[in-house]
Amino acid sequence: MLTRTSPVLLAEPDVATGDAQYFEYTSSANPIGAKLISRVPFRSFPPSLYADGATRVVPLDLSAELECPGPATGPGLSASFLRIEAGEALTLDPNATSQVCYVIGGTGSVKQGATRFPFAQGDFFTLPGGLAAMFSADTTATLYYVNDAPLLTYLGTTQVQARFAPTRYPAADAQAALREVAEQSNAGRRNRISVLMGNANFPQTRTVTHVLWAMFGIVPPHSVQKPHRHQSIALDFIAGGGPGVYTLVGTELDAEGNIANPTRVDWEAGMAFVTPPGYWHAHFNETNDNAYVIPIQDAGLQTYLRTLDIRFVR
Template identity: 50%
Template sequence: MTQTPDRPSADLRLSVQAEANQNSPVADKALLFDYRQAANPIRRGLTEPIPYRSWGPELHGSGPSGIIPLDLSAELGTTGPATSPGLAAHFIRIEAGEGVRAAASATSSLFFVLSGTGVCHGREAEQDTSIHWSEGDLFVLPSGGTPLLEASSTSVLYWVHDAPLLSYLGVVPSQPRFEATHYRAEWLRSELLKLAQQPGSASSNRISLLLANRDLPSTRTVTHVLWAMYGIVPDGATQTPHRHQSVALDLIIDCQPGVYTLVGTDLNADGTIRNPERIDWKAGGAFITPPGYWHSHVNGSGQPAYLLPIQDAGLQTYLRSLDIRFA
């Protein structure tokens, strides 16, 4: 069969296991690929694309205390629970008077309190630390120890950590990169409402606060790996599409029916998303925005909606590869 230079045959592969080195154990696993076939291996059956997926609040609405992973490891081909190649998201439900240990070999753990009150007991720099949480609070923990989450009233938390990234790299955390940090609900909500009331905010593409940490001045992110944005989508808003190379694990803090996100790979000439996937919001639910996909939030509910995207954008910012773009 004749083969043109720009159309190599499917899965063209050249093995270096030539006769000259067949007997060399060092070369047994060496391979060569035609660049035109191997330069972008993100396709089904090889490096699986990150899928659309959403999870409803019914996952954590009732039941015993425990951790509920939002696990896509079968689709992503990872060796352990994962929601994206580098991050794992979970709901944690804790009955009043009970406790759950949040164990993960991770450098960064982020917790957002959807409901309830309680205390997180941890250990940092050889000292015991305690964070008392209430609904709407957010806190981050560095590597080290296995925190115990104890609920004084029935609680639901959203937990994201970077253990899948470390598993892929074949490493374990060796030292904390930041100190445990608590962002209280009253402060977050009051600062967000101040921002929303500023002149010009009504016409802004995003009305949001980026959570940052004094230990990480260069990336301006909540941890050195994780990025968190506490945002409001006002009633009647249709946001201009934007995209970035980090994966977003979006938590819907609060909304009424009629709020949704449009997601797609391409734009029309007028800047809208071509053939979008629609993801309808439910308060207390979560969904994925794949990297590089255009997305736009729309609110026709009659009430403001609140969203908390968690991304691996701290790492992407450090690598200088986040590449945020607006339509």
């Protein structure tokens, strides 16, 4: 005959309960609204940060405001300016899955593992994590650089498997793709005139890596690009534009579909600024020249999770 017995407790009842907590649901389910977790702050970073000086990384660090380990420009992304003097090199080896670069100026090459390719002004390129990359400058080079190291720090992940190979998007190809889109007959009726960089390894998300997307957009002379919003953070780099070009950002729309009580960000070529997740933003160009913006976002991850929630004012 089988006898059923009670399970034996192998440890004292209070073992491993020291960190356990319990919260009332309605007061804790929205930590941002309850001001328990900080919002992503507005911030802009001028080109003077990298205009001269020694070879270096210039982190666009908001980790103090975000209350997370730095450097971090958003909860899951870190943006930096890179400056590499002619004839010098800079090696980067972040604990990240994805790295995206836009070449602001200068020429050089990048080497990661067995892959080596040149870069020049206007090029985009991506590098996987898990292997150090060396950036070498033939002429003094400046780059806008974004990775997802803060995301891996939050997850407690240190082992990275490459999901894609180093990939280059030459300036001429990117500009031709954008020009083709801008010249289409219905371009002026679109919310944005832009192209997304893609990678053949990520057909579902159509993004530059599995975590990041990179967009190359134009704001034509005397035009308005109406508000849109999304749950990904946007780390925007201004590749062309100046006084008379600006972005309005805010949390609400008025009855006419305009941003209510907006914050204004005036563009300067070579600057970067943060558009927080969930905020409406609209671009305005009151000049006679084209303006260009490059938002790099964690929209690859958000799209895969089905949480991007991108919305457009019509």
